[in-house]
Amino acid sequence: MNFDLDCAFIEEEFRDAPIARRVVERLPPHLSVEYIADGREVAKPNLLQADPFAAGKRRLILMRRRSPFLMACPAGGAEFACCGYLVMVLASNCPMDCSYCFLQQYVANNPGFQVYSNYADAFDELQTLSHRAPGRHLRVGTGELADSLAFDSLTDLSLELVDFFARQRNLVLELKTKTDEIENLLRIDPKGQVMVSWTLSPPAVFSSSEHRAATPAQRIEAARRVAEAGYGVAFHLDPVIAYGGAERDYLDLLDDLFAAVAPSRIRFISIGGLRMSPELKAAARRRFPDDPMLVGEEVLSTDGRYRTFTALRTRLFRVLSERIRKHAPGLPAYLCMESAAMSERIFGARPPAPANLGELLASRR
């Protein structure tokens, strides 16, 4: 993808690291690169800018991650039926700019586009995890605090990631993206241990809200290509936004998807409704005051987030799940950040415990 960067910073200790060399070589020649002692200083918001969050996206920082790389999914919670997803934080923030993105709140105090250059430490954490959970299959993703592939043309990180996971038995990597940056993936064999997932939205949401992302058609085409290359693929209809005409558009999107990608290649589909904390809603409205997708019929829900009022949200979930079942009867589908009761209403059965669902999603071939 085309980056819109103002500057790049590299921590001194990584000056000669292969990842730094690759990035410097591939950045536009006019872009200034500064070597610094501590990237945390430049990751902070520049409050002199009109939009410090957007400015952070334009400030690439190659730096050390000083916290563990592995963490529980930030979307998880006791009140939700979760999918047992583990997050591996290799980067923070994203060169795309979706109006509904939770990062606008989540990394507001730390918005620099950080790529953690000591990523090899993450492999040690993964090995430890793998040894501690023998016999269990775990799904580990890099696409929660950043898009998994948006910066791959700069870093080539996917090559090392796929190589590592291809040698694992019980760890499966999920690369989650809204791009079509798959060229590196097509060069290597994942040996069944890597899936690529796309967040999919109808064209109306894409054009209104998903700035700099690949079009829905490009994402589906990329999915078709990586599926043919031996990768598992998965899809996240998330956030489902209940604008006028949404039901028809989302069903068309599913029809387009299943026309392009054989159901047997798809590992799972997740569905999640638009949800925004009051702080996120305020930040998003401030940054995108003209986006109609941010002013749907969301009301304050019992969990303190704005969500589409229950009846409408439930109806959309049900209609979508029925269409998925029609195309692919055995395909696992689950709801993200919804209660077990909602899940039961949609799928007709109580959802499995997170560990069991995680096992199912990680081990499915």
Next chain:
Amino acid sequence: MSEETGYRAHVRAWAVEHHLPEAALNRWIDLGKSDALAILSVAMDLRLRTGQLLTAFEMLAEIGVREGEGAASILARRELRAVTTGSGSRPERARALLDKLRELRYPRLARLRAELEAAVAAMRLPHGLTVVLPKDLGSDEVMIRMTAHSAAELEKLIEALARHKERIKALIETLGGSDGI
């Protein structure tokens, strides 16, 4: 004083008098003359309180984004004109304005809520038995409240509840996204 300065001065005067936050004032002025004056006119006619103005302002902005229309044009709609220039005391009309704006801002929710309220009313439940819909339909939880002062009254309410069981179940199904929505 130029014409533009004139409308700004009027808006600012109202804002100062009502202790409107600076950020809200700036957004109001930024709407431009026609939209800003339309809001000012309603605020003065109905003697809106600061909180009411802020609520109305936010809903007008959001309706505007949803429907691609400015505040003046929205406020000129027949259903809103009927409220702002209709009969009733100023406080009543102010409340009615906010209710009508809420209907425009949340059209499907308002429609469903009206249907559910009509369905509850049609049950003609006895005094002491109440079906409470969730606030803003933000959940699928229906609360059934029974208030009895004697065993006989309790017996009567339980019988009434049993008689209406199917209709209450249908309400819950609708709240849970049945095809009715």
